[in-house]
Amino acid sequence: SQTIHQWPATLVQPVGSPLSLECTVEGTSNPNLYWYRQAAGRGLQLLFYSVGIGQISSEVPQNLSASRPQDRQFILSSKKLLLSDSGFYLCAWSPSYEQYFGPGTRLTVT
Amino acid sequence: AQTVTQSQPEMSVQEAETVTLSCTYDTSESNYYLFWYKQPPSRQMILVIRQEAYKQQNATENRFSVNFQKAAKSFSLKISDSQLGDTAMYFCAFMKHNRDDKIIFGKGTRLHILP
Numbered sequence: 001s002q003t004i005h006q007w008p009a010t011l012v013q014p015v016g017s018p019l020s021l022e023c024t025v026e027g028t029s030n031p032n033l034y035w036y037r038q039a040a041g042r043g044l045q046l047l048f049y050s051v052g053i054g055q056i057s058s059e060v061p062q063n064l065s066a067s068r069p070q071d072r073q074f075i076l077s078s079k080k081l082l083l084s085d086s087g088f089y090l091c092a093w094s095p096s097y098e099q100y101f102g103p104g105t106r107l108t109v110t
Numbered sequence: 111a112q113t114v115t116q117s118q119p120e121m122s123v124q125e126a127e128t129v130t131l132s133c134t135y136d137t138s139e140s141n142y143y144l145f146w147y148k149q150p151p152s153r154q155m156i157l158v159i160r161q162e163a164y165k166q167q168n169a170t171e172n173r174f175s176v177n178f179q180k181a182a183k184s185f186s187l188k189i190s191d192s193q194l195g196d197t198a199m200y201f202c203a204f205m206k207h208n209r210d211d212k213i214i215f216g217k218g219t220r221l222h223i224l225p
Contacts, residue, residue, distance in 0.1 A: 034212070038153075043216070044201070049212055090155060092155070097160075097207075097209060098157055099213055100157065101154065104154065
């Protein structure tokens with residue numbers, strides 16, 4: 001069966017520090033991959049999605065970037081975090097139309 | 111552009127009651143998918159139910175069922191015999207019939223099941 005992993009689960013970083021969040025999927029090949037951000041009590045904001053290795057679509061201009069170095073690996077990065085980057089980050093994968101989500105990373109920028 | 115609207119920001123019902131969450135959407139597509147996702151306090155997003163627009167029959171998953179009205183562009187979720195574990199944020203979502211497109215989520219309805 002397929003599983004999706006995200007790490008770390010929780011992260012506290014100072015303003016201006018770099019960021020790297022990782023997402024991996026097991027048990028499937030060539031999935032579509034997504035990064036979302038969710039502020040407390042709010043809806044989902046799509047940040048990036050990828051339909052294949054090296055193919056990244058950006059939805060929101062910001063200081064975040066994404067990469068897909070391997071078929072089942074999706075990385076969210078930043079060179080310098082802002083306070084506004086705090087939130088809950090969710091990775092999702094899709095075999096066809098529905099999406100399945102990872103457990104998320106809670107990021108606090110101090 | 112597609113939009114998804116959930117008009118009920120928050121609802122509360124007693125345990126064992128039936129509750130219906132509303133969702134409307136706007137699209138010019140004729141074939142698409144609709145979803146309901148549940149996000150409990152753990153914040154893990156869980157797919158509850160899926161409906162394909164070309165199927166007239168309403169989808170059901172145990173205590174969860176939908177009322178899909180394609181002409182009215184309405185997609186409501188009914189939870190029967192509600193349980194405390196149903197307490198969560200529920201998101202309605204839309205996707206065109208294109209695997210490489212993105213899902214459009216509504217803003218969510220926060221549902222409280224009261225003991």
